Amino acid sequence: MRIASVEDDPSQAAQIRQLLEEAGFTCTSFATGSDFLRALRDQVFDLLVIDWQLPDMSGYEVVNWVRQHAGRLPPILFLTSRIDESDIVAGLAVGADDYLAKPVRPAEFVARVRALLRRAYPAVPHDDQLLRQGRYVVDARRRSITLSGAPVELSPREFDLALFLFRNIGRLLSREVIEQAVWGRAMEAGSRTLDTHISRLRIKLEMRPDNGVRLMSVYSHGYRFEEASTLAAGQPDA
Structure with missing residues (x-):
């Protein structure tokens, strides 16, 4: 597991990195918020x-x-070194999952990290980690996709979108459902973010019937990712 630590105090950053690496994690430290966001x-x-x-x-x-x-x-x-209830509530309300008061207590810190990881990434059956469809093999654990045995290079978001599609093959998926699953929120009206990522996936994964799949757009609704063999012969790609 890869963990990012955003901490400007060098000694505290070193302590956090040491605790996480001793616990078996990979930790990258950033001294400023802007450095982290660029990364x-x-x-x-x-x-x-x-x-x-x-x-x-x-x-x-x-x-x-x-x-x-x-x-x-x-x-x-x-x-946080600020333990006022209003500060804690503000942090959780904006999207943090948990908080810990400074100075960090090593055992509690590592326990909180492990608990958050367990909740965020629950164990799934092995069969759900390795998906096979047509000429594709999707490995959810390794976050990789191969086409006819050759690895396909995808960005993290493209992989998340592809994994969601492969896990929902044959289903009619609304734009809102896809956006919530992959981005965690519905996009603003008129946003082309989903369509841009879909277009990139079509090209990178060569989504066409001879590879065993077809990705169809459904007007005013969303997308359907299908086994090519389930579609009527001669039906055009969207």
Whole structure:
């Protein structure tokens, strides 16, 4: 599991990193909120540990940005030296999953991290981790997809969308259902975010009948991801 720590105090950042790495996690430290948000452009983390008081922006702003752009995952644990109830409520209301008062108590800190990870990523049956459809193999645990044995490079969000489609093959999925599942929220009216990601998946995964699948748009509703063999012969792609 990869964890990001956003903490500007060097000694506390080192302590957090040491505790997490000793517990078997990979931890990357960021000294400012802006450094962390830039890293999110091309890095994926399974859990975030965010200090509530940062030099360039508040932890509140960081958590709010993450929830607006990444949805309900990853889980967020915020650390604070301010224990007023109003501050704690504000942090949880904006999207943090748990909080811990400073100074960090090592055993409790690691226990909170493990509890958040268990809740966010519950164990699933092995059969649900490895999906086979047509010429595709989707490995949910390794977050990888192969087509005819060759790996396909996808962004983290593209993989989340592809995994959701493969897990719901044959179902008519509304735009709102897909957006809530993948982004954690419904997009604003007129947003092309979902359509852009769908278009990229069509190209990268070569979604066509000779590979065993077909992704169809359903006017004014959403999408249906189908086994190619279940569709009427000659029906055009959307």
